[in-house]
Amino acid sequence: MSAVPHLRLTRGQLGGAWCALLPGDPGRVPAIAAALGGEAQELAYNREFRTYLVRRPEGTVVVTSTGIGGPSTAIAVEELAQLGVDTFIRVGTSGAIQEKIDVGAVIITTGAVRLDGASTHYAPIEYPAVADHEVTQALIEAALETGVQYHVGITCSSDTFYPGQERYDTFSGYVLRRFQGITAEWRRLHVLNYEMESATLLVVASALGLHAGCVTGVVVNRTRAEHIEEASVARAEPNAIAVAARAALRLVGRR
Numbered sequence: 001m002s003a004v005p006h007l008r009l010t011r012g013q014l015g016g017a018w019c020a021l022l023p024g025d026p027g028r029v030p031a032i033a034a035a036l037g038g039e040a041q042e043l044a045y046n047r048e049f050r051t052y053l054v055r056r057p058e059g060t061v062v063v064t065s066t067g068i069g070g071p072s073t074a075i076a077v078e079e080l081a082q083l084g085v086d087t088f089i090r091v092g093t094s095g096a097i098q099e100k101i102d103v104g105a106v107i108i109t110t111g112a113v114r115l116d117g118a119s120t121h122y123a124p125i126e127y128p129a130v131a132d133h134e135v136t137q138a139l140i141e142a143a144l145e146t147g148v149q150y151h152v153g154i155t156c157s158s159d160t161f162y163p164g165q166e167r168y169d170t171f172s173g174y175v176l177r178r179f180q181g182i183t184a185e186w187r188r189l190h191v192l193n194y195e196m197e198s199a200t201l202l203v204v205a206s207a208l209g210l211h212a213g214c215v216t217g218v219v220v221n222r223t224r225a226e227h228i229e230e231a232s233v234a235r236a237e238p239n240a241i242a243v244a245a246r247a248a249l250r251l252v253g254r255r
């Protein structure tokens with residue numbers, strides 16, 4: 001089989017691996033491979049898509065970066081599925097919108113508000129963006145095991161970082177009327193956080209009969225600030241990575 005066009009991988013290179021960790025940032029791939037703790041090999045790096053394969057006694061885990069947002073996430077899931085991957089865990093960062101959630105905590109997404117476009121190419125907007133139960137359970141068990149502060153619930157997944165997440169500290173300072181006040185409304189609806197990939201991931205996976213979950217580290221609390229501090233990323237990222245890596249190892253050890 002020839003390589004898939006964007007990830008530039010072949011089925012043979014994955015050696016039967018069926019579980020993938022999906023960070024957005026290609027720069028995070030080596031750290032995630034290291035957290036998995038096995039023998040790691042870089043397989044490909046094309047555009048935003050960087051892939052490592054990590055072999056462990058429990059099984060093999062693929063780590064592929066998706067880039068930011070739905071369109072490139074859909075490509076990564078589609079092409080990994082063509083190569084035999086059927087279980088996906090997004091690991092990334094997010095902005096909390098509930099007062100009680102601290103920077104550094106992790107959020108395990110059970111379902112996502114579909115404020116994206118890519119997922120509508122796979123299923124109509126009435127179709128829910130829900131996480132796979134077994135993947136979510138593995139993430140919760142992993143969070144308990146690592147001892148990090150965690151929250152489980154609904155995420156708002158937006159195509160844009162600025163207007164769709166109601167940020168005013170921008171070039172124009174203007175947010176469309178459709179988004180003005182939307183953060184307060186999501187808060188009232190018990191949505192926990194904003195990020196940019198989970199709606200696409202969860203819908204594409206469910207629509208294709210695959211399994212997906214999502215864990216993100218909280219890098220800002222939007223009830224207090226819009227701006228993301230580097231120190232907050234440094235606090236939150238390792239927590240999300242630790243939870244995602246443990247969850248992946250739990251899952252591969254079960255099959």
Ligand code: URA
Pocket residue numbers: 093094095096161165194195196219220228
């Ligand atoms: N990622 C997002 O999409 N939003 C945030 O506020 C933080 C990380």
